[in-house]
Amino acid sequence: MDLDAYLDAHRAEWNRLDDLVRTRRLSGAESDELLDLYQRAATHLSVIRSTSPDAQTVEYLSTLVARARFRAQGSRPFTWAIVATYLTRTLPAGLYRLRWWWVPIMVGSVATIAVMVLWSLNHPTTMAWLLKQFGQRYIDSSFADYYSNHQAQYFAFQVWTNNFRLALLAIAFGVFFFPVVYVLYENVVSLGQVAALMIGNGKADIFFGLILPHGMLEMTCLFISCAIGLKLFWTWVAPGHRTRTRALAEEGRTAISIGIGLIGLLLLSGVIEAFVTPSPLPTVARISIGLAVWFGFLAYVFILGRKAYLDGATGDLESEADRGYEAPVAA
Structure with missing residues (x-):
């Protein structure tokens, strides 16, 4: 022709x-x-x-x-079928496809926190500095009081909005790289310092009993949001065989899709932090609830998400008409 x-x-x-x-x-x-x-x-x-x-x-x-x-x-008119497709295909497939971004960030962050704690426990000067920064009152009461000094429903909303603000910051400014690194650095360092302070002063049971129930899912959501931001940055740097505009559009749509899912996950984390973490349940029971939710999330990603991914879902809009028709590119 x-x-x-x-x-x-x-x-x-x-x-x-x-x-x-x-x-x-x-x-x-x-x-x-x-x-x-x-x-x-x-x-x-x-x-x-x-x-x-x-x-x-x-x-x-x-x-x-x-x-x-x-x-x-x-x-397109709203239907429950759209919601079902999103929850059973789009969201889990997107999380699964990006697993090689957020899983290493999660493992590396946890390892960094562990190294920080071990270093601090073996260096009295570091422990003295932490004590000076936080104060004895923080160890004795302030850390635990933070989870019980507010009405649960308002506390859940406050926690949810704060966590989603951080996640949104990491995603929205991911293409600039440094905001993502800053969010990740600030949270990892803060958690490592508090962990070292509490464990080093004989409050390990209080620390883990109050952090783990909600913290496992909450921090995982943070790692995912940072991974999305870094993936957007790398897409801009190295779009591969796609044009830079097309690559950013595809990854941007996936980022929005997962970001919507993070709203629900962080809301769940906030509810646990407000109602389970400060509850009179035994520490083992509270941690068990947190573990059950976290393992449920991992199953959602690595079982349901893997199935959807192998079936062709990627986290992007599945209809070509919804995405906009794509220009052919060289392999």
Whole structure:
């Protein structure tokens, strides 16, 4: 097919379609014209992709078709099937696909905290500095009182909003790299210092009894958000065979998808921190609840997520029409 001739033959239709898409109010006749031109442009896109896949033309037409489709059909109506697909395919598959980013961050962070604690316990000057920074009252009462001095429902909301703010910061500014590293550094160092202080002063049972029930899921969510941010940064640096715009769009949609899931996970963590962590339940029972929730999350990712991933889900929008048609690229 002579691509130049084909473009010249249909360019006026595409320009007219673009004008209609940009028009705020359409008459009945213009709406019918938009729908007709949209269907024609979708056919043109299919023809070009199959016969003369020029990347620039396909990218232009795919964007135009996606915009026209949204204008012609509007947003998709809400159904519970969409929610079910998201929870059973999109979210777990996205988490599973990014496992080689967040699992190493999680393991490395926990190892760093362990090294910090061991170092502090074997260096009296470090322990003295920590005691000076936090104070004896923090060890005796303030650490434990933090979880019980507020009404549970308000505390859960406060914890949830604070944690999601940090997660959102790591995701939203991930492409700039340094904000992600700062969020991760601040949380790992803070937790390591508190752990060393409490363990070194004979309060290990209080520390683990109050941190583990909610902290396992909460910190995992933080590691995931940091992993998403770093993945966005690396996508910008090395998009691979994709164009940088396309790569960032794909990973950005996945980041939003997982970010929505983190809202629910962090809400669950906040509820545990507000109602389970300060409860009069035995320490073993509280930690067991936290472990059950955390292992449930891992099963969700590595069993359900793996199944969905092998079935073709990636965490991105599954419909090509929803994503916008993709330009062909060299392998």
